[in-house]
Amino acid sequence: MRTITLGPVRLALLDGDLRAIRLDGVEVLRRLSYPVRDPYWGTHPTETLGEILEEGPDRFLYEHRFAGRGVAFTGCFRAEVTLLDGGARLSAEVALDAPADLAVNRAGFTLLHPLRGVSGAPLRVRHADGREEETVWPALISPGQPVFDIAGLAHEVEGVAVEIALRGEVFEMEDQRNWSDASFKTYCRPLRLPLPFSLGPSAPVRQAVEITMQGQARRAAARAAPARIPLPQVMVAVEPGLTTLPHHPALPDLPRSIRLTPEVPDAVLAGLGGGRADALEIILPEGADPGSVLPALAARLARAGLAPARVMALPAPYLKSHQPEGPWPEGPRPMELIAPLRAAFPGVALGGGMLTNFTEFNRCRPDPTVVDYVTWGGTAIVHAADDLSVLETLEALPEIFASGRALAGGKPLHLGLFSIGMRSNPYAPDCLPNPGRERLAMVRDDPRQGTGFDAAFAVGVLAGAAVEGVASLALGMTDGPLGARGDLARVMAWAAARAGEAVEVDLGPVVAIRSARGRLIANATLEARETPFGGGVLAPASVVIEGEG
Known part of the structure; x- marks a missing residue:
């Protein structure tokens, strides 16, 4: 895992994904990935074909070219972080191609949102037709998808304002706490559509995401001393x-x-x-x-x-x-x-x-x-x-x-x-x-x-x-x-x-x-x-x- 610092922005690179994206110490996004998942929801492993990493005083660029390991598909992920007045912008694109039709249940961007400062907080959703909806991130775990038809999201995390714009597919959200994941997941494509679908010559994937983050972290309250509680039976x-x-x-x-x-x-x-x-x-x-x-x-x-x-x-x-x-x-x-x-x-x-x-x-x-x-x-x-x-x-x-x-x-x-x-x-x-x-x-x-x-x-x-x-x-x-x-x-x-x-x-x-x-x-x-x-x-x-x- 490699850690990148650019002004108030800090993130990690791990296996081609962006992890723990922070502004002023506040985790804005837990992970930005681009998995290809098979008809049984297994994630196809990949091998890296090449990487480019450029770091400057006000800009960071990362490019990852990869191919499926034992499965015929290729891809290119490109991400750029630029500093703004009071914040930063992350722009990313992914391209996925297969020489012949490949049956998949998912192919494209997956965004994992952290829990801290998010669970139960207000959320504004922009839908594919431009409508905006005011809702909240679930506090108790949602059994199904809490948000559908996502083209953009806007919310605040511990003093940092976050705006996310998505292009190339209609997205929706899962409460990943159901599966023990410490995140909410924005993914494509909608589960109401037929599965599996084809990634292939006539159906490539071309997607983009832009994340704007601005503000300063709020000071965290001091933690209370731990209470005495019974230990469960193991x-x-x-x-x-x-x-x-x-x-x-x-x-x-x-x-x-x-x-x-x-x-x-x-x-x-x-x-x-x-x-x-x-x-x-x-x-x-x-x-x-x-x-x-x-x-x-x-x-x-x-x-x-x-x-x-x-x-x-x-x-x-x-x-x-x-x-x-x-x-x-x-x-x-x-x-x-x-x-x-x-x-x-x-x-x-x-x-x-x-x-x-x-x-x-x-x-x-x-x-x-x-x-x-x-x-x-x-x-x-x-x-x-x-x-x-x-x-x-x-x-x-x-x-x-x-x-x-x-x-x-x-x-x-x-x-x-x-x-x-x-x-x-x-x-x-x-x-x-x-x-x-x-x-x-x-x-x-x-x-x-x-x-x-x-x-x-x-x-x-x-x-x-x-x-x-x-x-x-x-x-x-x-x-x-x-x-x-x-x-x-x-x-x-x-x-x-x-x-x-x-x-x-x-x-x-x-x-x-x-x-x-x-x-x-x-x-x-x-x-x-x-x-x-x-x-x-x-x-x-x-x-x-x-x-x-």
Whole structure:
């Protein structure tokens, strides 16, 4: 990553994209990129053919020529920043070409807007026909697109006025917090149009964006001292097929969240017995009768010695994503499983929600009056998998938990697995293959699993969950691609030993969780940072664990 400074403007270049565009220290735009996405929403990797970088006293120019890696398309991105009186202007163009028709779901500019100073703030939208509309950026997470038909945007971020003009396509906006991204996303083309579409000789992409930013940063208010709050219960996830071990080898007493289907063999159930099974997640096969399948499974679980404290069930078609307005899958809806589930598991707390991301939870919300808790899970790499994007998701998590709490009607949040890698893929047949163990979106086998980076990420997740009153969540699996290894297992052991204890939490760039019996400290940035308590410097994306044992 290369940092560019031009007067009051500061930005970063990373893999051909512009990142963290700031004026007077205020983040105006989180990212300007130009992805080409396949029919399953995977992003085609590219290779650089050439770059030009020119820096002057009042002007910055960057040009990036690239080609698809293993896919036939080429492109050129050109960006120029010029200083203005009291501000600056960023002008950018992108051209994408393919020698033969290439089926894509997206091709062209994507703008990521930051959350800080933006969520809940006023927004003026200029539409393609010239009309202007006054609205607001969503405070709670929008289940669908909050803004359609965008030709321009105008708003203010912490004292800096921002105006954005877009040409070459009609754009719309997503609330990316649904997928744990710490941003709102302006993208093309509209999802109401047929997908996939063709990028090819008769359909090239030619787009332009102009961003004008002027003003000075407002002085930030001093942060309040952290309050003492209960630490959530940390669990380990088990799922036959993804895991082979029924218990974590180093953490045998850790409470378990077990996911299975009614077809699970008796031998597997027997192997799962003999330990804590605090949470059970049941995937009901398509076409199965819940009135007969669920009682039969409950009887088999009892024979295997599994007595869960909490149970939720989900029809298998709801493992895939659907738009808020539907259409919904044939068969029972999630809330229609509650009555047969209560009959099969009398006296057990029953949950409602989803077994995938907050996106699906937000679009198909449980009725809090008929469930005892709500649930969903999370992955950090739905849209992007570089280190910076993964760490940025930690900023979105408190807002996700707060939005979920607002929908829970006072019921507790007993959440599923939160990991970097993807457990299941609601947007494609399965997680994407990753034989080279690269940093790729929508893969299960992420190379950071089991490293200090993974542990630092988990501390950030846990801290955000504590601040927003989450009751429990899983941070790793017993084994397999999402297994808790190395420092992550140590973090989970530290937290499990302090479940429910009062802790102090700091959500700064260096995340800290302090109990009376020790501290978890994580550097959630890509730069070396001093610890907030003195005593040394933390390496990028690393963790310090005090008070083990």
